[in-house]
Amino acid sequence: MTSILSLAGVSKRFHAGTPSEVSALRKLHFTVEAGDFVTIIGSNGAGKSTLLKVVAGMVIPDTGTVTFEGRDITRSPVYRRAAVIGRIAQDPGDSTCATMTIEENLAMAERRGRPRGLRRAITPSARVRFAAALAPIGLGLEMRLLARVGTLSGGQRQALALLMATMAGAQLLLLDEHLAALDPRTAETVMALTQRLVAEHHLTTLMITHKMQDAIRIGNRLIMMHEGRVILDVRDVAKAALTVEALVARFHEAGGEISEDRVLLAT
Amino acid sequence: MAQLQALILNMFEQGFLFAFLGLGVLITFRFFRFPDLTAEGSYPLGGAVAAALLVHGLDPFVATLAAAAAGAGAGTITALIHTKLRINNIVAGIIAMTALYSVNLRVMGKANTPLLSTPSVFSETVDWLNRLGLNLHDNVFTTIPIALVLLVGAGLALIWFFATDLGLAVRATGQNEAMIASLGVDTDRTKMVGLALSNSFIALSGALVAQNHGFADIGMGVGILVTGAAAVLIGEAIFGDRTVTWWIVAVICGTVIYRLLVALALRIGFEPVDLRLVTAVLLLLALTIPRWRVLVLR
Numbered sequence: 001m002t003s004i005l006s007l008a009g010v011s012k013r014f015h016a017g018t019p020s021e022v023s024a025l026r027k028l029h030f031t032v033e034a035g036d037f038v039t040i041i042g043s044n045g046a047g048k049s050t051l052l053k054v055v056a057g058m059v060i061p062d063t064g065t066v067t068f069e070g071r072d073i074t075r076s077p078v079y080r081r082a083a084v085i086g087r088i089a090q091d092p093g094d095s096t097c098a099t100m101t102i103e104e105n106l107a108m109a110e111r112r113g114r115p116r117g118l119r120r121a122i123t124p125s126a127r128v129r130f131a132a133a134l135a136p137i138g139l140g141l142e143m144r145l146l147a148r149v150g151t152l153s154g155g156q157r158q159a160l161a162l163l164m165a166t167m168a169g170a171q172l173l174l175l176d177e178h179l180a181a182l183d184p185r186t187a188e189t190v191m192a193l194t195q196r197l198v199a200e201h202h203l204t205t206l207m208i209t210h211k212m213q214d215a216i217r218i219g220n221r222l223i224m225m226h227e228g229r230v231i232l233d234v235r236d237v238a239k240a241a242l243t244v245e246a247l248v249a250r251f252h253e254a255g256g257e258i259s260e261d262r263v264l265l266a267t
Numbered sequence: 268m269a270q271l272q273a274l275i276l277n278m279f280e281q282g283f284l285f286a287f288l289g290l291g292v293l294i295t296f297r298f299f300r301f302p303d304l305t306a307e308g309s310y311p312l313g314g315a316v317a318a319a320l321l322v323h324g325l326d327p328f329v330a331t332l333a334a335a336a337a338g339a340g341a342g343t344i345t346a347l348i349h350t351k352l353r354i355n356n357i358v359a360g361i362i363a364m365t366a367l368y369s370v371n372l373r374v375m376g377k378a379n380t381p382l383l384s385t386p387s388v389f390s391e392t393v394d395w396l397n398r399l400g401l402n403l404h405d406n407v408f409t410t411i412p413i414a415l416v417l418l419v420g421a422g423l424a425l426i427w428f429f430a431t432d433l434g435l436a437v438r439a440t441g442q443n444e445a446m447i448a449s450l451g452v453d454t455d456r457t458k459m460v461g462l463a464l465s466n467s468f469i470a471l472s473g474a475l476v477a478q479n480h481g482f483a484d485i486g487m488g489v490g491i492l493v494t495g496a497a498a499v500l501i502g503e504a505i506f507g508d509r510t511v512t513w514w515i516v517a518v519i520c521g522t523v524i525y526r527l528l529v530a531l532a533l534r535i536g537f538e539p540v541d542l543r544l545v546t547a548v549l550l551l552l553a554l555t556i557p558r559w560r561v562l563v564l565r
Contacts, residue, residue, distance in 0.1 A: 093443075
């Protein structure tokens with residue numbers, strides 16, 4: 001297998017030099033193989049979100065390098081990475097544009113990473129493509145191409161965001177607790193869609209979740225983060241053999257506090 | 268009766284000429300969600316550039332297009348101050364507006380340029396139509412249809428632009444910048460396109476109004492952003508927040524209604540010195556009426 005993404009010695013401190021200084025990442029080393037589906041767990045402040053933001057280009061690390069397919073992308077801005085990296089955040093408002101219609105959102109996503117000129121964005125053939133892409137989701141969005149995205153439910157918006165992240169050639173999908181704001185049933189539907197799209201487009205995926213069962217059940221690799229480092233990294237057979245109890249025990253060993261255990265065990 | 272006719276003609280004439288301003292302000296105030304004070308400098312810049320070129324004998328259409336191009340330049344400068352120097356967008360607009368005051372004086376060489384003896388896009392169009400065998404005069408009855416044709420053309424151009432790939436990206440930049448950046452758009456560039464487009468419309472309005480009023484004046488831009496915002500808000504209060512096409516119709520209607528209300532205010536005894544106060548009250552009403560509408564409908 002070949003590595004697609006690699007982080008070497010990546011550190012990031014926020015509010016450096018002030019009393020509220022936080023080390024979000026501490027000399028983090030992390031390599032992802034092409035085709036990996038990595039689930040990421042850890043307590044609040046472990047650095048999970050910062051890790052994804054460093055990969056997406058939203059946060060530039062203080063030290064270390066980020067390499068994608070052999071190219072150093074440590075300092076390249078978000079929009080330059082967009083051709084190959086799609087990201088979905090927890091808040092359904094973040095990854096779609098509420099005041100624009102479903103078809104306008106899809107048309108913008110379809111041009112991911114390509115130059116945008118004075119070509120008409122939404123043609124009849126584009127509408128046919130969008131409807132065909134929306135229909136299998138099963139939420140009836142293909143009938144509502146002209147609806148504003150702000151009128152959709154959180155689950156519908158995350159489903160649309162998933163389609164937008166995967167429809168136009170991204171190779172790496174970053175999911176930052178994208179199910180956390182959804183009710184359990186909707187979360188299940190959106191998770192099934194996530195797995196289908198990842199398989200269909202052969203995407204490499206990093207998914208942060210606070211649900212231990214999901215972290216164990218989904219994907220081929222699991223990492224646990226604590227205080228800005230990866231403290232557990234298991235894959236394939238070893239991952240399949242994991243239990244929630246074993247993960248909690250491992251978490252205790254690392255010095256996680258009781259109050260944070262409750263967060264981990266919550267679901 | 269003659270008074271009522273004059274009132275209505277004035278409403279459409281001034282409304283159509285100021286509607287270009289409203290469309291420009293729409294782009295920044297509603298699509299980009301910030302009040303761009305560059306308008307206070309780019310509107311008189313449009314008047315000054317058109318006036319200076321007309322006085323030098325240039326064709327009115329060339330002079331008017333040059334005015335729009337100058338406005339685009341002003342918007343570009345504000346965008347560069349905002350994006351490259353990382354200055355807050357309102358402050359960037361104030362800086363551009365301040366600088367433009369001197370630029371406008373330099374362009375005209377004086378504080379007021381009369382344009383009574385030079386041709387205008389209106390007189391030029393009337394001459395051209397007369398050469399085709401018509402017998403028209405350059406007055407309010409010809410200015411209204413000419414302004415309307417220009418306005419419809421400009422409105423259609425905006426509707427077309429905001430339906431292109433670039434147009435969608437420009438709109439999304441004002442609505443959810445992080446999202447459109449994550450789709451591969453350099454938002455520094457789309458902000459520049461949006462501000463250039465906005466200020467070219469505002470300068471175009473300044474150029475047309477100067478030709479219609481017969482002079483360009485260094486003070487013609489004072490309070491102009493509020494005039495444009497009032498037109499946008501009146502349109503929004505009536506039509507609500509819908510598609511780009513609706514927004515453009517709403518702003519044109521909003522400008523005409525604004526001009527009617529101003530004319531009515533003068534008719535019922537307010538003096539020109541009171542107009543700013545009237546505008547402020549209209550603005551306040553346009554902002555609060557949508558809330559009352561919700562209460563009434565409930």
